[in-house]
Amino acid sequence: MSSLLAYCRSGYETDLAKELTEKAIALNCMGYPRFLPGQGYVKYICYNAADADTLGKKLAVSDTIFARQMFVVTDHLEQLDKADRLGPVLAAIKANDNPAMKNGILYVDHADTDDGKALAKLCRKFAVVLRQSLRKNHCLTYKEQPHGRAIHVFFTDFDTCQVGYSYPGCRSNHANGIYRLKFPTGAPSRSTLKLEEAILTMLTEQERDEVLRAGSRAVDLGACPGGWTYQLVRRGMYVEAIDNGEIDASLMASGQVEHFAADGFTYQPQMGRVELLVCDMIEQPNRVAKLMGDWLVHRLAEHAIFNLKLPMKKRFETVSEAIALLQERLDKLDHEFVTCFKHLYHNRDEITVTVVRKV
Ligand SMILES: C[S@@+](CC[C@H](N)C(=O)[O-])C[C@H]1O[C@@H](n2cnc3c(N)ncnc32)[C@H](O)[C@@H]1O
CATH class of the missing domain: 3.40.50.150 (Vaccinia Virus protein VP39)
Structure with missing residues (x-):
């Protein structure tokens, strides 16, 4: 079943789940939220793929309170061989490619949790090889195009990831959905x-x-x-x-x-x-x-x-x-x-x- 995956601050999954449910009902997209407390993301499972796509197209991250990033999940890949994660991920992306809308950006993310952060190095390295392969396979433009569709890979473990896409205007343009800022020298508080x-x-x-x-x-x-x-x-x-x-x-x-x-x-x-x-x-x-x-x-x-x-x-x-x-x-x-x-x-x-x- 297709779903919409949304990231949030760890501990806010219940709030995000309620918000997604309310917004999905308003858009007539039927489904239910699934999450574990503290995991830093919620999956909104749709009863049909068209509803997940509609959510991905009509619900923007900026329209939500608690979501940091959102994408439509097409594949849930488990038990990936650590020696070849690329093959199955590439195959999943190719199977769901939409030539009518060129993919302009790639995100390889993890949750903003301690477990998620342990995957940061893997995500960085994997993004390099996947980007090269996608370009070679004509699935990703050579020049970044923020106005194109984005490809998302979200690792939840060293051998597990979710693969999907997002539409321009509906996503966050930042890695892991996080807008990082440097603390300005001279500011009197972190606030x-x-x-x-x-x-x-x-x-x-x-x-x-x-x-x-x-x-x-x-x-x-x-x-x-x-x-x-x-x-x-x-x-x-x-x-x-x-x-x-x-x-x-x-x-x-x-x-x-x-x-x-x-x-x-x-x-x-x-x-x-x-x-x-x-x-x-x-x-x-x-x-x-x-x-x-x-x-x-x-x-x-x-x-x-x-x-x-x-x-x-x-x-x-x-x-x-x-x-x-x-x-x-x-x-x-x-x-x-x-x-x-x-x-x-x-x-x-x-x-x-x-x-x-x-x-
Ligand atoms: C979170 S701090 C603000 C931090 C500040 N925005 C910064 O960036 O440095 C909250 C502040 O609200 C003030 N405060 C709370 N109730 C107030 C009230 N009724 N009138 C004025 N200030 C109040 C407190 O004294 C405290 O300094």
Whole structure:
């Protein structure tokens, strides 16, 4: 039976399984999720191959909260001979090749777990030989073509892998579905990477220009020690940093930051409104979603980027409820908003939300 395979952070398989089930039903694709807790991926088994293909074509990684990468599985290969893994993998790919849509990229991945990471070297080496063979066999273009179909091989053990494909626009363009970032020297906290990843992966280039305009103003609720403020300052923005804690001295020295030891739930912007509201306060998701809605509805902020802390249990349900509350309020406004919700690589037990007001 065909399936859709989706990667996630280890421990989030239940949430991803619920999300895939909900999305598959909405697309009329019948099946069920299968996973083991902690394995870092979920397989959504479809009752027929056409449904798996439809899911692969219509459901984008960017439309999901918990999936990092997704592809349609055509073959599950077990007991591979360690001396010749290439033969069966190549045969499986050739059997499912689609000449109408040239394969432009190859991914050889593993799960983001301790067991998965033990396969990293194998994946790297195997990718080199498989790429050469695919090119020789006219299954892969010589020049990388991100707009083509991608071939995926996902190793789950030294002798076991899943083989399949993904459509352009629906996948992540990063190895293992992970957007890696270097910690910026001078940033006061690792949290800075959460906002950087959100900016680089959840906003389009045009949205970035609009939302993070140099010279414009932002409010950062729960700002200390200043990792998120740092991202805004480095883009030339002026920031009101709200937190009872201590803010990084070099950020204050930039002349672009005002620090207010105030409560983020009652704070009002100094000039009545700002371009961007960001919020990393650790609070109940519904409370934060309500606060963000208030700022956007009353136009205290044009756009918002914020985190919703995930509870220990019923994470998918809790976050869906918070999202629905916010969406309902935004839908009533004359303005249109582009919203995106993502469990990012640099997030742990939280998801990031971007809300961009359309011009
Ligand atoms: C996860 S930390 C923020 C880290 C920050 N984004 C960074 O990059 O350095 C959460 C912060 O929210 C602040 N906080 C929590 N509740 C708050 C509230 N009601 N008003 C203002 N700040 C609050 C805490 O003091 C804490 O510094």
